[in-house]
Structure formats: C-alpha cells, structure tokens
Amino acid sequence: MLVFNADFQTPTDFSSLFGRQAPLVLEIGFGDGRYLEHLQQAHPEWNVLGAEVSLGSVWRAFRRMKRCGAEHVRLYKGSGRFIVRDVIPEGGLDRVYVNFPDPWPRKKHLSNRLLQVPFFQILSSRLKPGGSLHLTTDHPEYFAFSVAQGKASGCFVVEEGDPPPATLRTKYAMKWLEQDKPIYHARFTLSSVADSPEPRNTIIPMQHAILDGTLTEVGTFEKQVRAFEGGHAIVLEAYRDLSGDGLLFKAVSEEPDLRQELIIQAWPHEQGGVLVSLQPFGNPMTTKGVRESVMAVADWLVSQGLTMQKAWI
Ligand SMILES: C[S@@+](CC[C@H](N)C(=O)[O-])C[C@H]1O[C@@H](n2cnc3c(N)ncnc32)[C@H](O)[C@@H]1O
Incomplete structure (x- = not known):
C-alpha cells in the first residue's frame, strides 16, 4: 500500500505498514516526490514516509514511486503537522526533511507556517534521541523565522550550513536556482523533549x-x-x-x-x-x-x- 490512510483512533503500526523494522524518516511537503526518490535510493535501509496536502502532488509522486520501484516509501495525503502530532508514536521518528516549505509571507497568514514553536515542541517528543529536522529554503525571512522558532522552542540545537546537493535538485530548488536565488539550510538536532507539547487529538464518542x-x-x-x-x-x-x-x-x-x-x-x-x-x-x-x-x-x-x-x- 504505497498511499496509506492515517488515523489517530487506530494507532498506525509503522513496522507492519512498511513490512519491516527500520529507521523512520519523514518528508513533509514532498511535492512531485523527487526527494523521496533520492532518499529511497541513497538510503535503502530507511523506511521513508511522505506527507503532502496537495492531491495532484500525491499522484505525481505516486507515479514516480511506481516508476522507480520504491519499496520502502509510503505516502500520506494530508498535513505533516497531523502526522507528527496525531499519528507518529513518541520517540518513533529518526529524521524529518522539509524542502522549500510554503513561506506564507503575508502577516495575516503567518500562522500557516509549519516551523513554529508548537510544532518544534511536538516534534521533540516524536523524535528519537539524536533525531533531527533538516530545512532547506530559498526564503531568507522564513529561514530566519524557523531558526529563531527552533531555538525558542528550547528543544533543538540549530546549525546553519550548506544545503546538501540532493536538496538542490527538487522541482522548487531548480526553479529558484534558475533565478539565481540563494538557498539556505539548517539542521535542528534534538537537545531536549518539551514538557507539555500540544496534546494529541483524542477519540470522542460519536454524536x-x-x-x-x-x-x-x-x-x-x-x-x-x-x-x-x-x-x-x-x-x-x-x-x-x-x-x-x-x-x-x-x-x-x-x-x-x-x-x-x-x-x-x-x-x-x-x-x-x-x-x-x-x-x-x-x-x-x-x-x-x-x-x-x-x-x-x-x-x-x-x-x-x-x-x-x-x-x-
Ligand atoms: C513550495 S512546495 C515544495 C515542494 C518540494 N518539496 C520541492 O522542493 O519541490 C511546498 C509543498 O508543501 C506542501 N505543503 C504545504 N503545507 C503542507 C503541510 N502542512 N503538510 C504537508 N505538505 C504541505 C504543498 O502542497 C507543496 O507541495
């Protein structure tokens, strides 16, 4: 089952979803799936999960995964925030990639940004010790915002550096590189788990x-x-x-x-x-x-x- 349904009522058993036990790596906002293809080729030892809100992108990535015979990739159509908060078990995740997230530049849309203190705090409890989030973006303001939010969460050590070469080959990377835009990269490594992250959704009885x-x-x-x-x-x-x-x-x-x-x-x-x-x-x-x-x-x-x-x- 390449595309799967996620649900907080019946906790997802990722080992049985992938048919094996392996490190779990998540890409949020995978677009046409180029980076997922890279991940499964570069790291066949990982179970790679992708979350994407756009149905068109999920289908494009689905066809790409079929073409390249990706065995250890699973796609979820929906919000990465939902997967992290409501589906991933505590300490269940090894690594997260976010490549060229939507920057939501307008002030009234800032709350839509993925990388904010509450998300970093939830993520802190879903990552394994030593786990990390890797951000690559063309957007200097969102980059600075994410770095500041990661630090303000009190849960991550943030290191800025050069973007890994494979992140420069995604659809959006190529678009921005053609326009000679600089690309920014940071790694957020888990340093401590937040005391009381936003709670998971809970089952409520049917009405x-x-x-x-x-x-x-x-x-x-x-x-x-x-x-x-x-x-x-x-x-x-x-x-x-x-x-x-x-x-x-x-x-x-x-x-x-x-x-x-x-x-x-x-x-x-x-x-x-x-x-x-x-x-x-x-x-x-x-x-x-x-x-x-x-x-x-x-x-x-x-x-x-x-x-x-x-x-x-
Ligand atoms: C600018 S595109 C980048 C796509 C791809 N990572 C790339 O580098 O080509 C941002 C993607 O994130 C997806 N997205 C936005 N918010 C999301 C969320 N909360 N969860 C999952 N995907 C999201 C969008 O649908 C879009 O495909």
Whole structure:
C-alpha cells in the first residue's frame, strides 16, 4: 500500500505498514516526490514516509514511486503537522526533511507556517534521541523565522550550513536556482523533549440525535455553515433516498490540520422518529468537527419543523 490512510483512533503500526523494522524518516511537503526518490535510493535501509496536502502532488509522486520501484516509501495525503502530532508514536521518528516549505509571507497568514514553536515542541517528543529536522529554503525571512522558532522552542540545537546537493535538485530548488536565488539550510538536532507539547487529538464518542417528525415534508436545502472553537462544520448538500424517506447529507469538517469529508444520514428510526447519525463511509475520525456536523444536520431538520427528542454521545 504505497498511499496509506492515517488515523489517530487506530494507532498506525509503522513496522507492519512498511513490512519491516527500520529507521523512520519523514518528508513533509514532498511535492512531485523527487526527494523521496533520492532518499529511497541513497538510503535503502530507511523506511521513508511522505506527507503532502496537495492531491495532484500525491499522484505525481505516486507515479514516480511506481516508476522507480520504491519499496520502502509510503505516502500520506494530508498535513505533516497531523502526522507528527496525531499519528507518529513518541520517540518513533529518526529524521524529518522539509524542502522549500510554503513561506506564507503575508502577516495575516503567518500562522500557516509549519516551523513554529508548537510544532518544534511536538516534534521533540516524536523524535528519537539524536533525531533531527533538516530545512532547506530559498526564503531568507522564513529561514530566519524557523531558526529563531527552533531555538525558542528550547528543544533543538540549530546549525546553519550548506544545503546538501540532493536538496538542490527538487522541482522548487531548480526553479529558484534558475533565478539565481540563494538557498539556505539548517539542521535542528534534538537537545531536549518539551514538557507539555500540544496534546494529541483524542477519540470522542460519536454524536447521535433522535427527532420527532417525518422527513417527507422537509423543504429545499441550503448550505449550512456552523462555526465552533477551532473549526467549521459545513453541510454542503442533501440527497433523498430512492427507496424510502431517508436523507443523506454531504458535509465537511474543517479543524486544525484535519479536513474530513463526511456523510451524515437522517433515517426513520425503528422505534419512531428520525435518527441522525454519522455514516462510517470513508472511515472518519470522530472529532469535535464531526460531532458539530451531525448537530448541524439535526438543527437544520429542526428548522424544517421536526423537534429534537434526544441528542446523545
Ligand atoms: C513550495 S512546495 C515544495 C515542494 C518540494 N518539496 C520541492 O522542493 O519541490 C511546498 C509543498 O508543501 C506542501 N505543503 C504545504 N503545507 C503542507 C503541510 N502542512 N503538510 C504537508 N505538505 C504541505 C504543498 O502542497 C507543496 O507541495
């Protein structure tokens, strides 16, 4: 399984994911996968994990990995921050590479930057003793920011140096080198583990609701957006079941580093009324955003004349 699903509810066993025990190395933001190809050729003794948010890039890297017969590479489509915080076990990681991370230069977007104190503190507890993060970038301001944040985390010794030659052959490296831009490099070596890094996501019980009324009378559906602390639950569309009066709702839960697409059903309940619950399709993780999405559907049904009998978790 070259592309894998990561989940914090069922901890990932990396040895069985790779089919062997070996040092675990992560590249965050692998783009078209050129550096992953280099890593697996230069270090066949490593298990190489890649995390990338762009689906197009994941497919480009997937095809590259197939072409080069990469045996010990696994790709994850999603945020590197999520993988590090919620999936990697304590002390499970040997090394992290970040090549040409998005610099988010505008002040109002600074919070999107990956390399910040909270991330360094989480990473400190996921790395093995002596583990390290290797940053290469063309962006002087983000470089200085990352170095300062790494030091401010109190967990890393930072050494600046020349970029390793292979980091100068990625797609973005070549783009910036063609424009004669200088390239910066630093190694962040773990010196101590943070006392209380940001906690992992935890499983929360599934939300359900029972409403009195029927679904035959509900009117036209319009997109529902529900804000909650830390994210948004967005119910996008509703569909009617052809064989009964059940409804299916397509929803998205947006939380820090985690976007989940959901199907929520409103179905006639055996004991009367309408049961609103999450469908397991797509293996969603039961986060606060999922709970809020279920309640957004229940609230919309209430706005259509049904009455809330019971909501429970
Ligand atoms: C400027 S590109 C660099 C790509 C590649 N490393 C290279 O050197 O050619 C930055 C990449 O990071 C990805 N990215 C941005 N934020 C991310 C995150 N939080 N987790 C994983 N990938 C991310 C983007 O989709 C993009 O592919």
